[in-house]
Amino acid sequence: MTVKVTERDDSHKSHEGIAAGIRIWDVHQQNLLVGMFHSETEAQHYRAELEMLERDRELASR
Numbered sequence: 001m002t003v004k005v006t007e008r009d010d011s012h013k014s015h016e017g018i019a020a021g022i023r024i025w026d027v028h029q030q031n032l033l034v035g036m037f038h039s040e041t042e043a044q045h046y047r048a049e050l051e052m053l054e055r056d057r058e059l060a061s062r
Contacts, residue, residue, distance in 0.1 A: 002029055002030045002031075002054070003027065003028070003029045003047045003050045003051050003054070004027075004028050004047070005025055005026070005027050005028075005040070005043045005044055005047050006025070006026050006028070007023060007024070007025055007026075007040070008023075008024040008025070008026050008036075022038065023038065023040075024036055024037070024038060025037045025038070025039070025040050025042075025043035026043075027043050027046050027047055027050070029050055034050070
């Protein structure tokens, strides 16, 4: 699938976010940022939802 979840590295966070220890999980679909979450679990749920929608679209187009 074309959906992936990655943890945002410190170079892409604000200084305040780094100091507060905030972790951000990015969700990318076809190399485009489509969501940002403070919980990896929420990001993974969103990834699964997007993958399901992709599968449904592929099946509908056949």
